[in-house]
């Protein structure tokens with residue numbers, strides 16, 4: 001039987017690990033899906049809050065991959081696929097080891113980089129996306145800001161720089177009361 | 179201990195035997211602790227269920243809103259909001275009504291009538307989760323049983339492509355693995371739990387056997403098991419990264435149980451082979467049935483996602499992605515499904531009821547939603563509200579309003595009302611009925627004009 005002992009996950013990322021060569025960019029496979037923290041936060045309705053950004057705007061990575069990139073927990077990384085690019089937090093995966101794969105829980109952040117291709121069978125390809133990960137200095141956006149920056153429904157589409165400079169929409173609903 | 183939360187003792191009354199409105203397990207044994215007309219505590223629910231029921235009131239949608247010229251949502255009265263929604267729908271050429279999985283069957287009735295009237299596409303979350311499973315069921319059959327049977331009989335539970343501990347946390351506790359059943363008096367000790375998943379998931383951590391085959395290795399792996407079941411010798415040393423001896427051993431173990439239950443999740447439907455993965459899994463179950471009893475069940479996500487599929491199949495003959503554009507129902511995978519319609523930019527008005535495309539559609543599809551009017555009927559301010567033009571606040575099925583839902587095994591469950599809804603909100607059923615009435619009126623006026 002394929003019994004697998006509990007894999008040993010190194011608690012601390014050792015940047016000076018002899019086998020881990022520091023590099024700027026990593027080719028990985030991206031999986032998305034539900035995760036209990038993301039699910040609980042989403043369905044409670046707290047999607048505007050920082051909490052949602054922490055549980056859904058995060059790439060769970062193998063500690064070895066993190067060492068190769070030279071990032072530690074809550075450092076920001078940019079994930080780039082054929083469909084887009086998004087900045088998320090990096091965090092140790094509790095399911096490691098899975099070198100070469102990263103996991104972003106489903107949500108607005110993951111959506112930017114997953115494939116809408118259904119191959120004529122209704123379901124987009126949310127898993128097994130080839131992408132690259134690199135360290136980033138940009139901020140991970142709050143949900144409302146991310147939706148505005150990516151889909152630009154109610155802002156001037158051509159003014160990329162202007163959108164970046166707009167004030168944040170914050171963590172509470174914004175609407176005009178009667 | 180830092181993580182210890184004392185039990186809630188400050189409450190006025192208890193409402194017993196409520197049904198959880200989160201996942202397809204539809205746990206119907208919850209007790210709500212009520213104070214000042216709010217649920218302040220939930221007993222028996224898992225983390226997911228409890229967090230949804232004790233919602234975040236900060237983000238509760240309380241008033242109808244319409245987005246103004248300046249791109250900001252502004253509060254309005256119910257009449258104006260409903261009129262605006264009806265006007266958009268009546269004027270649409272290719273409307274999609276998407277969602278329905280977190281509302282009651284009663285609401286769907288009115289939605290279907292509205293869809294038929296205006297020639298809309300009716301679709302639900304199955305289109306982005308278990309749609310391929312439904313196609314496979316149409317291809318290869320549906321060897322299902324109820325969860326009660328699993329609880330009383332199963333001595334092997336196999337989870338494949340599903341992380342039940344994260345997405346259906348009480349599934350193992352209530353139905354499959356841990357409960358003591360009539361023929362399984364010792365509960366967990368009388369059952370073997372197997373997880374097939376490339377990831378060492380939380381479910382895999384609790385299993386007796388974890389088979390961590392390669393990503394996208396599902397199709398090959400099930401076929402190898404089928405080959406072994408048919409008495410063939412495997413030619414390759416490794417199947418999807420698993421040594422062939424292990425595959426043979428697993429096949430042997432699966433053959434020698436008294437009652438096996440295979441639960442599959444989105445790991446199968448979201449990878450490249452999509453519905454073909456499930457075709458083969460169903461055929462594997464069929465093969466196993468030459469030796470012993472095996473059943474298979476999709477792990478449905480929302481509490482009523484199965485309900486919409488059953489309701490639509492009953493009413494129209496097709497489970498989801500039903501297109502009324504020609505005046506009668508059509509269903510064509512890859513053509514009449516929401517994601518395809520959006521990526522092809524066909525849709526011109528989008529109504530979302532109790533769902534969150536902003537949070538769950540691939541960006542490529544949301545991009546089109548940013549170009550067309552979106553009507554949202556929901557209870558919380560979410561990513562979809564950020565791209566919605568008309569917002570209609572509904573009420574919470576199973577907490578603030580009663581309704582029928584279908585569990586993942588197809589058992590209908592009545593979800594009762596426990597507390598009153600916020601005064602300014604309306605029931606989903608009422609909202610859809612009102613829109614229907616108003617669209618009928620507009621159509622009648624247009625008809626009268628045309629005949630003059």
Ligand code: SF4
Pocket residue numbers: 198199200201202203204205222223224225226227228346347348349
């Ligand atoms: S398992 Fe599902 S239905 Fe049961 S309490 Fe948890 S979320 Fe609710």
